[in-house]
Amino acid sequence: MAIRINPKLVTAIAKYGAEDVQKCYHCGNCSAVCLHADETFNFPRKPMRLLQMGLEKRIEASLDPWLCYYCGQCSTQCPRGAEPGETMMSLRRWLTARYDFTGISRLFYQSWKAELAAILIMAVLTAAGFLLYGFSYGDLRVYDGPGAFLPSSAVHIFDWAMAIVLVLLLGSNAARMWWLTTGSNKKIKFDFWLYVKKLYTLPLHFFTQKRYADCESRQPWKLHLWLMLSYVTMLVLIMFFLEPMQAGPDIRWSVHALGYAAALGLLVTVVYAIHGRVKKSEVHMKHSHESDWIFLFMLVLVTVSGVLQHVLHRAGTDMAANIAYVVHLALVVPMLTLEVPFSKWSHLAYRPLAMYLAEIHRVALPQPKALTEPAELMKMAS
Amino acid sequence: MSYEPKIVGFLCNWCSYTGADLAGTSRIQYPANVRIIRVMCSARIDPTFVMDALAQGADGVLICGCHPGDCHYSEGNYKAMRRFPLLKNLLKSYGIEDDRVRQAWVSASEGQRFADIVGDMTERVRALGPSRVHSTLLADQRER
Amino acid sequence: MKVGVFIVRSQQDDGINLQAIANYVANLPKVEKVRILEREPRLKSEKLAAEIRSESLQRIVLAGCSPGYFKPVFARAMAMAGGDPEEVRLASFREHGAATVDATERAKAIVACAVCGVPFPLAAEPKSTSVNPATLIIGGGVAGIQAALEIADGGKRVVLVERTGTIGGHMAMFDKTFPTLDCAACILTPKMVAVGDHDMIELLTNAEVREVTGKPGDYKVKVLKKARCVDLEACVACNACSDICPVSVLSEFDSKLSHRKAIYIPFPQAVPNVYLVDPETCTYILTEGKKCGACLKKCPKECINLKEKDQVVEFAVGNIIVATGYDLFDAKRIERYGYGKYPNVLTSLEFERITNASGPTGGKIVLKSKKLNKRTKVEEWVADPEAVAPKSVAIIHCVGSRDENYNPYCSRVCCMYSLKFAHLVREKLPEATCYEFYIDMRAFGKGYEEFMERIKAEGTHIIRGRTAQVSEVNGQLVVKGEDLLLSRVIELPADMVILAVGVVPAAGTLELAKMLGVPRDDDGWFSELNYNASPTHTERGDIFVAGMCQGPKDIPDTVAQASAVAAGVLRTIACGRGTNDLSTLSLSDIESRAAQIEAHSTQVR
């Protein structure tokens, strides 16, 4: 049964960043230079082809875009300037939008204004909420201990509430991803034990991102890993050690040492990223989608405000610290609630999941063996 | 002194003769038994030339032209090619050994090939020994 | 008639002052409105139609570097507005060479013609000049040879200047020619000999054009004749000098796969069949006569003079034909193909020599092998007839071509010669496997498609996909690329890899272009006067281009162009009238001529 192509998709995808995909004349160079492409997952050329032809169903069902870490080799060597790397990036954005059942993600990617507006509203609401809470239960001049403006206990509950919401949102999207790529695939029959056996790949790839290390240059991987570990540390500290974190004024090295390290990591890597994107110093930083900028700047602001409130508190200026804290929360909340499930940050979930599912595919799908013999070649050709 | 066969070579002017010259300019050695006669095209080589050469005492005859498709006159060598089997039959009927008369294609850039052909042919003809055609043919002619 | 002029801005039109043009056009009679459209304008026929109606325009002139793209949208608008779509006229600056001298003035003239509905070439006809019957041909490749013979056979004098020691160019190095597979030597050498002893052809080999002055029909030429050190008349090509010469260097003609002496003849069938001395390597010359000089003593005809100096000859000609041909793309630039790193990654020309019956291996296809150069004591990779034959050969298309990182253009000949290579490999090494990696198989000429089918039938694996890299895995070359039709990335072992390198303008093209005042296109090839109408004429009067130097071309097209150029030359001589430079025409000349023609024009269609 023939599938209907959709020439309009190429124009649509431009909103997600891919502007040069149509330049590709299919020489296959990119797929051949890519260190991640293999017998089962042949990219970036194939996904580019599907994109050109607008075969949405096929793209939805493919994990390929998530297996690319954008080292940029394909783009530098492309004879037509078709930017395969950037196209894969855009496909990831497009897929994120597809996985998200709320449609918010699609909205954000297609209009940065919307995303910014959403963030602002969310920020205002959060600020208002916490101020309301603070003034009704505490004293702006007190930072911690009794009568604190924003006692860790309260914030802690809020943290967890938010975390649960996020997990739910992200989880449901992840489930959709599973369904589109694997669940709905007739060729892959559900095998529970296989899923269990391969489960280890999730944390493995989440924490090490080892495949990223296989790319031509290891530099981007190191930075990305550092960034990731930094905010994971921060996350853990906040989710489980908020109380000692917030307590003061003297420094509690047990937790704060980690906190400082994480903050430093965040600052350095993010500033590096911004600088790189401004200077377009590296291939994978040549093209920046609005969502990239928003994400990076949010991250900077959050980190800075966080550091600020901490410093002010240690300095004994509790009132200022409280204000900084409110600002900090007003930035963190929208970033987490909007970026994590609906925008760039969601890849923290999708990538490892893709690796996990890829493993499943490799086992479940019939494995074509590498072609090195002309005889086989001819067999295939005929 | 050992028996030295005499071979007459009919070479077309455009490919084979030039090829033979190239063998010379590249100093490629081959037996001195061949005597070359230049014609414009292999199509010009009348079977009677071959018969006459044998009658005059040649032990072998070599016919060379351009490779099929390369003929300076577009298709002369095909004509020669078609003519050759007939000649062969004629020779057979005279009881002349197959190896004595040979047709080969030599291009202007195949000096080595020409030398090889001559070398090979000389050996074959030497192996066959002196041709009896000379005498027999003359006899025939006397009867006529 | 009311005319509207729309000027389209584009990247190319730097150096052209569009505003000035607009102002000029506005003052032309009949011109109702002038508008400058911004770069890549988003035009809608509906809007334009309204515009046309409101101004009741009967003719639209689209001006710009190449405004052709926008013609349809205007034609549609014209039709919508009830006008005649054929009255949308183009004034293409590029088409009529406004990239050259004072572009803006030329552009004005082009627009002026379009406004009158008169083709620019009709109105812009330079005055004719008197013509010196002698002709200069630069470049002794097949194009130069063909043109020289045509003109000389017409009984006109020709001076053929060739940079190297022999005429024949690249074609003389080839083994067979596609698709007929007849040997290049068989068809070229007779022509070379003919050039050599033609009464009307003066052959200046080992010489370079240094200066061209004067005007169309009467050019003054200075040619530097480099010292050949061997008497052209006396030498009988006996090889005695070369035998004795102790200096042995890699032969350029054999693309450095074999050795030649410091006194040498490029190849046995060279024309003139006379030896020459390479001053860079001759011991005698390098030591100013202190050492060696063996050949002097050996030469039986005493026709060697190692003290000979370069000399400059001057002469006048009427027409000049540029046939400088091409160089090969430097494969070293693409590191991932490992050319220069792996000895058995060859360029196409190297393979031509290896497979050539009169080449270093006598036509045996073998892998390169190490040889010690006794004199220099360094090991060199050369083609030795005794070496082993490859079991597998991979041919990679589009090396340096169709690639923005190198040459964006298609080199036009690689597909076909690659197929030819495949045939030769299969023919000479029936056991060997042979792969072709291509992007598009451009078999467009007469009998080419059939040739491709034949090669396929012979069992060559033709793989659609560009090779990404050639690497060495424990001594075995491996070629990696995607087979697009299988949509699989494949890695194939290959003992020999042939890079179908593209072509680039010959070294010195830039200088020559400056010398002659002939513009070049973006890729560095000489620009023809008009892509369709005059593919072999140039901006300069009585200067023509033929063959590869105007753009990639195969032999038949090159020969056709060469003969075409000969026609141009013979014509000017026959009627004693050459054409002056286009630049001699003033704007007002063209303007008035255009008006004239329009007045009693014989409208076509």
Added chain:
Amino acid sequence: MDELKIGVYVCNCGTNIAHIVNAEGVKEAAAALPDVVIARSYRYMCSNPGQEMIVKDIQELGLNRVVVAACSPRMHERTFRNACKTGGLNPYLFEMANIREQCSWVHADKLAATEKAKALTHGAVNRVRHHEPLDSLTAEMCPSTLVLGGGIAGMTAALELAMAGHPVYLVEKADHLGGNLARVDSTAPYLDSARDLLTERITHLRENPDISIMLNSQLKSLSGFIGNFSATIETNGGPNPPERKVIPVGNVVVATGYKEFDASRITHYGYGKLPDVITSFEFEQMMRAGRIQTKSGKPPQYVAIIHCVGSRNQEFHGYCSRVCCMTALKYANEIKSALPDSYVSDVYIDMHAFGKGCEDFYKKSSEIKTLFLMYGKNESPVIRKAGPNDDCGMLIEVDEKLSGERIEIPADLVILMVGMEARPDAGEVARLVNISADKDGWFIESHPKLDPVATTTDGIYIAGTCAAPKDIPDSVAQARAAAGRILAKIAKGKIEIDGVFAEINEDRCSGCRMCNELCPYSAIEFYADKKRSHVIPAACKACGACVAACPSGAIKGRHFTDQQIYAQIEGVLA
């Protein structure tokens, strides 16, 4: 004729010959041969003293035959022939023995080499005995040219010739000039105006007094040979009865062009049945009318262009039509320009963007978001009507090679890129002007590489698409090339005919006409009245095929006569 006086000269070529061959020995052997009055050996026969030696001997000893045993005749035959000329001897009374390239340079055995050298010299001496003085003939060259076909090639050739001041008859079948170019709106890859090109050419043609344009005319017959043809042209100008005109011409340029492939031959494209499936030429008409629209009058949203219709397909034409790819890209651009909101799918096999500026054009075409879809050779897309709830008029089903998917392409308008094919009357034309056509009906050039415009018949040239598909620049170049050949011939005034050619002894000729078929240059005509064949010296290339074949030995190949060769055989074997 008076008794023979042969002079034999053995060259030492420095030591090149002498170091292996005993030149003195060869000289003495030669001197002993009958009729040899003088035999000399010298270091360099090719040197001036060497040549003067020959001249002197001719004049003083009254030599009437000369033999030089030296290098290859390909090197110095000309030199020595000239020497004979200066000595007052007919150059054809000279013969050369090749004792360098084919003796001293290829043999190490001095004795054998010397013997061979003697034999070769003997052969030459024997041969030269039978040489006859030959003179190159000359024939008149009529300066006027007949050009068949008024397309871009024909017009260009005609102009080139006429501008040199030579009369030209431009014969065009149709009632207007321009040929297929006149049906085209603009040209790829630069989207220049085809009309301007045409206007320029035609205006020049009409202005030129040396050109007589004959519209509605056809060649009816052509007789004679190069320089001296006479052509019969039939003109039927509407109502009045066709009139015939006989014109003398020196050369003929055949530029009859092509016709487009008939798309209705391919059923699965539904051309002729589906209203919105059109050919490239029909689209050109739309362009010129400024209306790209479906039969229902609406501008199409989806347009599909299908390449290689009738080309590169063993069922129809095996060859590539060379221009369609770029034309297709041109359409993609034109459509996008006229209808910016439309979507263009370009269904191709290989993208032949080989010409100057073409690859760039290909890229530009993809930048305007043309969707390129690849199908396989000899596979064919199927076009069918779309269903009621499709947003398009038609659907094209095809196996897309680059994705491996079987897809449906939406289309409201489908353009078939019909290839080129030989005109139906090509065979007829070939017969009239006595040239041959290949299996596809394209005229055959005398050499596909080095002689693309000449044919095997002297004085008949081919240009443009009648020889094979070609784009405009290549056609123009070819047309000029043909003109160039003719200009060169005319410039010489007379045609030199080398003294070496075949001649038929009419008393011996049985009129079997075997030779007529054999001659690749159709240089042998048959006198029906006398029942005899006759060689046209001007057309003969002296290959000698006919000489060898003539059953009654009536044909004599001058300078390669049986006598001469028999003598040489005897000599080399003596």
